[in-house]
Amino acid sequence: GAVVSQHPSRVICKSGTSVKIECRSLDFQATTMFWYRQFPKQSLMLMATSNEGSKATYEQGVEKDKFLINHASLTLSTLTVTSAHPEDSSFYICSARVPVSQGLHFGNGTRLTVT
Amino acid sequence: AQSVTQLDSQVPVFEEAPVELRCNYSSSVSVYLFWYVQYPNQGLQLLLKYLSGSTLVKGINGFEAEFNKSQTSFHLRKPSVHISDTAEYFCAVSGETSGSRLTFGEGTQLTVNP
Numbered sequence: 014g015a016v017v018s019q020h021p022s023r024v025i026c027k028s029g030t031s032v033k034i035e036c037r038s039l040d041f042q043a044t045t046m047f048w049y050r051q052f053p054k055q056s057l058m059l060m061a062t063s064n065e066g067s068k069a070t071y072e073q074g075v076e077k078d079k080f081l082i083n084h085a086s087l088t089l090s091t092l093t094v095t096s097a098h099p100e101d102s103s104f105y106i107c108s109a110r111v112p113v114s115q116g117l118h119f120g121n122g123t124r125l126t127v128t
Numbered sequence: 129a130q131s132v133t134q135l136d137s138q139v140p141v142f143e144e145a146p147v148e149l150r151c152n153y154s155s156s157v158s159v160y161l162f163w164y165v166q167y168p169n170q171g172l173q174l175l176l177k178y179l180s181g182s183t184l185v186k187g188i189n190g191f192e193a194e195f196n197k198s199q200t201s202f203h204l205r206k207p208s209v210h211i212s213d214t215a216e217y218f219c220a221v222s223g224e225t226s227g228s229r230l231t232f233g234e235g236t237q238l239t240v241n242p
Contacts, residue, residue: 017171019171022169045228047228047229047230054235055234055235056218056232056233056234056235057172057218057230057232058232059229059230059231062228062229104169106171106172108171108172110228116174117174117228117230119164119171119172119173120171121169121170121171122169122170122171124169
């Protein structure tokens with residue numbers, strides 16, 4: 014079945030640094046990927062839609078200069094949290110749309126802790 | 129606009145008991161409904177989805193859900209739960225059959241006790 018790999022699974026960084034999270038579709042090409050954020054004991058909030066070869070579409074309230082999304086190939090989308098602050102600590106999850114079935118598959122998430 | 133309400137944040141049950149996780153939605157357009165399960169520190173796995181047709185939908189791991197348009201509900205049920213069903217369950221709605229751009233409910237923590 015379709016597999017989405019997300020890396021790293023866990024990262025700790027210092028305030029002010031930048032962190033890159035990768036989302037890969039391992040056995041299919043994903044023209045569209047989605048990035049979600051999940052706070053502890055809360056639901057997932059869609060941050061942005063990542064389209065291969067074009068700019069990402071951000072949801073209202075999400076700072077595009079803070080959360081940089083790059084979808085340079087059909088199998089890779091990256092989310093870079095720039096100048097991270099403790100309030101950016103969260104669980105970030107990506108998903109990719111499988112072309113034929115049009116279903117969504119999710120990565121295992123990245124736990125970001127900013128100290 | 130679409131929204132999803134999961135009426136119970138936590139549901140504790142004993143093993144082999146039946147369980148129902150409640151979900152209500154609101155939308156001004158046609159909706160497609162989904163249930164996902166999330167195990168600790170992992171992504172989401174699709175349990176089942178309603179796109180059209182029969183209102184009773186069967187999914188993986190013995191779960192099923194019934195779409196009720198008049199009550200705008202999509203409750204998830206399992207007749208007999210296992211310890212391994214302990215997880216967070218999310219109801220979600222989308223305006224697209226692909227399930228893109230999902231709007232999630234707040235989640236229900238199901239805890240199955242021996």
